[in-house]
Amino acid sequence: xxxxxxxxxxxxxxxxxxxxxxxxxxxxxxxxxxxxxxxxxxxxxxxxxxxxxxxxxxxxxxxxxxxxxxxxxxxxxxxxxxxxxxxxxxxxxxxxxxxxxxxxxxxxxxxxxxxxxxxxxxxxxxxxxxxxxxxxxxxxxxxxxxxxxxxxxxxxxxxxxxxxxxxxxxxxxxxxxxxxxxxxxxxxxxxxxx
Numbered sequence: 001x002x003x004x005x006x007x008x009x010x011x012x013x014x015x016x017x018x019x020x021x022x023x024x025x026x027x028x029x030x031x032x033x034x035x036x037x038x039x040x041x042x043x044x045x046x047x048x049x050x051x052x053x054x055x056x057x058x059x060x061x062x063x064x065x066x067x068x069x070x071x072x073x074x075x076x077x078x079x080x081x082x083x084x085x086x087x088x089x090x091x092x093x094x095x096x097x098x099x100x101x102x103x104x105x106x107x108x109x110x111x112x113x114x115x116x117x118x119x120x121x122x123x124x125x126x127x128x129x130x131x132x133x134x135x136x137x138x139x140x141x142x143x144x145x146x147x148x149x150x151x152x153x154x155x156x157x158x159x160x161x162x163x164x165x166x167x168x169x170x171x172x173x174x175x176x177x178x179x180x181x182x183x184x185x186x187x188x189x190x191x192x193x194x
Contacts, residue, residue: 094162094191097125097134103160103188107140110159114152116144117179127192137166138186143179146170153184162189 095103100123111118119141127134142149149170156163167185 091191094133095136095160095188097136097190097192099190100125100136103136103138106159107138107156107186110155111140111142111144111152114144114148114155116142116148116152119143119181133192134190136188136190138188140184140186142182142184144182146172146180146182149180149182149184156186160186160188163187164189 104121104123107121108118120139121141122139124137125134126137142152149168153165153168156165164187165184166187167183169183171181173180
C-alpha cells in the first residue's frame with residue numbers, strides 16, 4: 001500500500017467561521033463589531049483630556065495648600081502679635097502723666113551734662129483736642145552760654161522722644177562774664193493708661 005502524504009487541515013478564516021450569512025451581511029456584522037468596540041473607546045479617549053486637566057488642577061491646588069508654610073489664620077495671628085508688640089514698645093516710650101517729677105529730673109540732668117544751670121521750672125497739664133494723650137508742658141529757665149543751650153535742645157530728643165519744643169527765647173548777656181539766659185517751653189506727649 002501506498003502511503004499518502006498527510007495534508008494539513010486548513011484552519012477556516014474569519015469569514016468562514018461566521019455563520020452562514022451572505023458576504024454583505026458578514027461585512028456589516030464585522031463593521032458593527034468594530035463600531036461597538038471603537039466608539040466607546042473613542043468617547044473615553046475624548047473625555048480623558050478634560051478629566052486629566054481637572055485632576056491636574058486639583059493636584060495643583062492640593063500642592064499649594066500642602067506647601068503653604070502657615071494658614072491664613074496663623075499668618076493674621078502672627079501679624080496681630082507683631083502689631084501688639086509694636087504698640088507696647090511705643091507705649092513704653094511714652095511717659096505717664098504722673099511721671100512729671102522724673103521728666104523734670106531728666107531735663108535737669110541733661111542741662112547739667114551740657115553745663116547749664118536751671119533757674120526755674122513749672123509744669124502744667126492739658127489734654128488738647130486731636131491729641132492721643134495728655135500733654136505735660138514744662139517751662140524751664142536756664143543760665144549758661146547759647147551754644148550749650150543749643151546742645152541741650154539737640155539732646156532733648158534722645159532723652160524725651162515724645163517731646164516737642166514749643167518756644168525758645170534767648171537773652172544774650174550784655175557784659176562779659178555774665179551768663180546768657182533762655183526760657184524754653186517743652187511739651188511732652190504722655191500715654192494715659194486705660
